[in-house]
Amino acid sequence: MADKTRSRFSGSRVPSRQRTPNDLPQSELPQEKTAKSYTYENVTGWRQYRVLRPCRGMYHDIRRRLPYYWSDITDAFTYRTIASTIRMYFVNILPALAYTLDMYRKTGEFFGVTEALFSSALAAMVFSLLGAQPLTIVGITGLISLFNYTIYEIIAQYDSSLYPLFMAWTGIWAAIFHWIVAMFNLCDYMRYVTDFSSESFGMYVGIIYMIKGVEELVNELTVEGPVSGYLSCIIAILYFASVYSLEKMGQSTLWKPWFRGILADYAYVFATLFWVGFSHIPGRLQDAHVSQLPVTKAFYPTQPRDWLLDFWNLPVKWIFVAIPFGFLVMLLFYYDHNVSSITAQARQFPLKKPGGFHWDFFLLGCTTFIAAILGLPLPNGLVPQAPVHTDSLTVYETKLEIIPTAEGEGTEIRRPVVEAVAVVEQRVSHFLMGLALIGTMTGPLLAMLHTMPSALFGGVFFVVGWGSIESNAITQKLVFLMSEDRFIQRDEPLLSIPRRKIWLFIGLQVLGVAATVAVSQTIAAIGFPVLIILLIPLRTHLIPKWFTLRELEVMDDFTCTNEQVLASLGGAPKLPEHTRAQDWGLERRRSEQRFGLQRQRAGNLRR
């Protein structure tokens, strides 16, 4: 996408990134050194147990990543950084506000817009300045909103006034568990995550988004009455259609690359400005009084309280009750945040800088602690948005592939193939986005937020949710199974395995998704991280008994395959079926080879 333009702007960057390691003496190449040094292979005795060597992962993360810090700033002076900042501001804040709206209504109005903005800004500042993986966007997710209001439902059965302090303690315990996990190098186990579970998770997130979108509109109908309810439905549907078509056009071969680039980069911006304006057209539309985002006084908590909660006043009994809840939060973040980091540094991006999972998880413990004692919703890695950030920083080129044919069509077929040429790896866009969030907390901008109709958030849910469902490999396998056989290209790897095995594979995924979605609708919702995490051992221990190695190689792949990233996780994983990495993910590989990369739309978990 936007080939010429982006190549031009990126000119200043590519050399500088390559310079960094080369300027150092060959022997001291930081990534080579730590890539070798952080591992538990070929060691014997107590040294092979990672739990016995606390803080080793964090130490290596810092050592590996610190040399790149200066280049994280100097590399940022390109147009991509600006486009990325604007896009991410919208992609981050819109769903966050949407979830906050939901949380606000369902937690006795404890969490409001101010809290959400504060939390997002805090996370953006901490991770853009101190994070080892500044590409991972951290903020308010739908899952923490689900968590928060489910806990409210539980607490309200006893005494809803306990809720603020109980949440504070849940967060404090969660922070402690985070620090423990980070110290004892337990993030290493994330390398065992394969597409089997991460696709299921993506599908789950997509479905939850869609459900939330419908709930948002139903709420509008119930609370505000049919006029604004139906108008809200129209706005939500047309907002979805606008963003979707703009992004599709951005992926087409219409117009020039720079113009397509603008469409793809600013689809949310254009659509949001237009439909907010639309809902305020004087006359019939304005008279419908669609409900708008409720905001409160700038910089003050939604409830009349101090920012710092008096968490020390919670009865001791409840402090202990909060322990399992804290553990579940940690479990959720363990999967959610780390998968965000993995997808933000996924295989399709040509990344050069290393990752750092242990250090980031430690940092996440810190933000969890701060957010907890200030009564903010807990921020963590945003699964659908994290890869969008990297995407917005990627220099794409739509290359022309000419396939010579033996006969017909002028003896050639022309096909656009999108290639990711380079990524502007830096921490400035994340930081600027954080500044913009702080700016949004001020009075005037808060007033502007108040003009946004809630219906818009219904549309946001649909865009993000559908993006996650449409591009999901479960959907794509399903389309394969439903397609008429004779039109499928003969080199499609899925053809080489029995159809019932594909059914079985996606059947297991769908089962996992269905169970998790079902649980999310009940008061047992807080248990859903357990279900998600259970998919990992299911994949490593049970699945290999039901499928041959070849079948798994075609259908599955490690979600984390980038060597730079694996260095932080102790190297490539060892599975019962020992094979080479290049034998895996055949289906995906072929699709990328034929059609190139798909741009990440908000909501695409992968590909």
Add this chain to the structure above:
Amino acid sequence: MADKTRSRFSGSRVPSRQRTPNDLPQSELPQEKTAKSYTYENVTGWRQYRVLRPCRGMYHDIRRRLPYYWSDITDAFTYRTIASTIRMYFVNILPALAYTLDMYRKTGEFFGVTEALFSSALAAMVFSLLGAQPLTIVGITGLISLFNYTIYEIIAQYDSSLYPLFMAWTGIWAAIFHWIVAMFNLCDYMRYVTDFSSESFGMYVGIIYMIKGVEELVNELTVEGPVSGYLSCIIAILYFASVYSLEKMGQSTLWKPWFRGILADYAYVFATLFWVGFSHIPGRLQDAHVSQLPVTKAFYPTQPRDWLLDFWNLPVKWIFVAIPFGFLVMLLFYYDHNVSSITAQARQFPLKKPGGFHWDFFLLGCTTFIAAILGLPLPNGLVPQAPVHTDSLTVYETKLEIIPTAEGEGTEIRRPVVEAVAVVEQRVSHFLMGLALIGTMTGPLLAMLHTMPSALFGGVFFVVGWGSIESNAITQKLVFLMSEDRFIQRDEPLLSIPRRKIWLFIGLQVLGVAATVAVSQTIAAIGFPVLIILLIPLRTHLIPKWFTLRELEVMDDFTCTNEQVLASLGGAPKLPEHTRAQDWGLERRRSEQRFGLQRQRAGNLRR
């Protein structure tokens, strides 16, 4: 589409159609004989002037077509006929009712649902039983509705009570002009119609449909208030989305051919049943009271009057005033009806039976006369629906084209190419559809019609209108001009002519469309047929001065190129630029060769 299924059902038909001519002695092959005999070439003296040889065209039409009458019935015993009857019933009645709704409100409630159904049924009976071209579906068009209410606006300035009788006389004069045109063989000039004007007309019709759809919804908002207004918008948008996606899926390579065939055949049926049901779900949806189709007592005129109008009581002055109006109606039908017949027998359909324009235009005069004195809206050929009828009778096969490549992708590329194998040419589906229309006029079915929300018709307008715009060659040339050059296949014929010439060509078309659309919105609307007709001499006399022959060969083509059909029009046309037919329409030809035929969706004027 639906290859196997359709081939199976069509087994009984293909031989029978081929048998008909072969059963006759070789010398008496009717089509060969009249194809030669009806021409004005190679004759001298007064005989070369078609006006001096009255009824010659009609005589040859009957002589050419009559031998096929029996096969028109026997050929009909296939599944295609059933599918076609159901599909055409919906595709005919839905827009007709939609326009009637519009007319009803704008003609002082003179034309109502009963009149529309009566008129459609009358036309269906006459043309299915007596027509030379039973594939041409005849009914209520948007243009006659535009005509009727514009005349009402004019008459109402003097005395709106004159309106019924004035309309009767307009129709009577129109009928007389029809008979004159048919007798003096003037339909022959239709062979000069090229895609230049027929595409412009298709675009014009599409835009008028879209405008009507919006007007329908605005009316609902204004008259019924915001609740039912906004709900109507939702129903219209989602109805559009339903039909559109069902038809797209029917054109995909998902599932088996028979299942895709069902989706494509019954997209309107499914969507209509669903959304009518939706609007009646008890509770909030039903409480919105979206307005429904107003119907009156079965078999009685909408106004308290006898069916036969006392047209002899109109003051003589007004009878003469009606002459130019009648002439304009004839002009409209001359273009509209004949283009319907041409597109119903367009080049992409492998038709074997001949056409008969003169006879059909004479018949149209008769139905015009009957409709006029009974106070019905005048029926004529339905431009967007006529090719849909032929499409619904066509046996499509989605063939697999394998393009061997010199390298990569398993050394071949697989591509689905849709081919029209045969057409079930018969008059039974048209007749059955007419019977269904008569059935719909009875009490119980009329009550069922009353359950249909007006909003649905907004959706119908969008589907039909967008279909006509999306598939229009103006749109496709525009997409070509906007596409990035390097991704265009090198054998694309449009590449061989200067871009500014393409801009000029579609610029002229757009100008014609814009002028006609603009006029349609004013009281001068009744003059729009003149504008449309003017496009034909513009094409034959002015355009060749601005474009080279080669450019026109690529971009334009005669709309009527089927030899069987041309026989009725006195053979292939002679243009200033004498060339062979196979040199024309290069762009279309290549597209068909590469991707096969597109199925006709309601609203596709061609391709």
